[in-house]
Amino acid sequence: MSSYILIGIAVFVVAVVAAPAVWFFVFKGKKADEAGLGLTGGTFAAPAARDDGQAAALAAAAQREAEARRLEEQRRAEAQRQAEAAQRAAEEQRRAEEARRAEEQRRLEEQRRLEEQRRAEEERRRAEEAARLAAEEARRAEEQRRLEEQRRLEEQRRAEEERRRAEEAARLAAEEARRAEEQRRLEEQRRAEEAARLAAEEQRRAEEARRALEAQQRAQQLPEFDVNSAPDPTPPDPTTAETEIPAYFVPPGGETVALGSPKPAAQPTQFKASEELHKVAQRVARTIVSDIKIYNPQKIEQGIAQKNLYDLLKKEFDSSIKTYEDRADPQVRAESNYLYEYIVKSLCNGDPSVLGVNFPMDKFRQPS
Secondary structure, eight states: OHHHHHHHHHHHHHHHHHHHHHHHHHHHHHHHHHTTOSSSSOOOOOSTTHHHHHHHHHHHHHHHHHHHHHHHHHHHHHHHHHHHHHHHHHHHHHHHHHHHHHHHHHHHHHHHHHHHHHHHHHHHHHHHHHHHHHHHHHHHHHHHHHHHHHHHHHHHHHHHHHHHHHHHHHHHHHHHHHHHHHHHHHHHHHHHHHHHHHHHHHHHHHHHHHHHHHHHHHHHTOOOOOTTTSOOOOOOOTTTOOOOOOGGGOOTTSOOOOTTSOOOOOOOOSSOOOHHHHHHHHHHHHHHHHHHHHHOHHHHHHHHHHTOHHHHTHHHHHHHHHHHHHHSOHHHHHHOOHHHHHIIIIISTTOGGGGOTTOOGGGGSOOO
């Protein structure tokens, strides 16, 4: 664009300088034609008037020359003024160009400053983003560490709880064993005392029977005879003979025992068992059923659902029957069967059919 401005200024200067010269030559030719000095047109004056005309022509020529000089000076002044104006315009143009360049430089500097500021802002934003991400990562790491610590503490607490439960179970098992041993010892002591009491009672009854027999013999006043003259009795054959016990010394149930025969198993007597013996039998049955229920919960649930509880717990039931027969008094077992009652109540929820068709009911019947 600056080149176009310079071309325009040059054309303007040339036009200003060339216009006066063109005007001068055109005006001078016109004056010469009017004065009859041109090559064409005009007439020669008479000789008499030649001097006056010559003087007037000279005067007019001088005037024209003066006018031409004045015009030349004006032209030169105008050209100089125009040159100065062109110079001023060029100077203004240069100053404008410099101002434009300065403005362009300032704008570029401003753009560069803004770009640097933008880059600095971008760098600051990236640094803040990096710091935020680092803080977020640190927070996540801290959260992960805290969760790991909580998990570790939870596992430690669970392990401690398991250990405590195991210790508690061991303590309870030891306590149960101690109680069972104490119960067994008390039961043996009770049985021994009961046996001693029964023996003393039998001895007392035998003594009373002997005294009654002696009193009866004295009351009958038997005749006297010489015991030395009486024949010796024939001893009975030990393999066949039986010694009958007098009616007043027959044990309950009316049974007699042959001499030399093995001792029969303990049978219940006709006397009613004491309340304490019943409580002992109840405790034994309750303990046996409780052990089965504690150690076989899944089999119990399955047996209730399938109604074959005895088939699933045959070993436990057979062992419980033997334990109950060993620890419960025979007379108590003759009067009631607490083991069967607790089995139906606690393991079968009151429904005997849960035991199944293979349950040995004959083992739980009360002896007649």
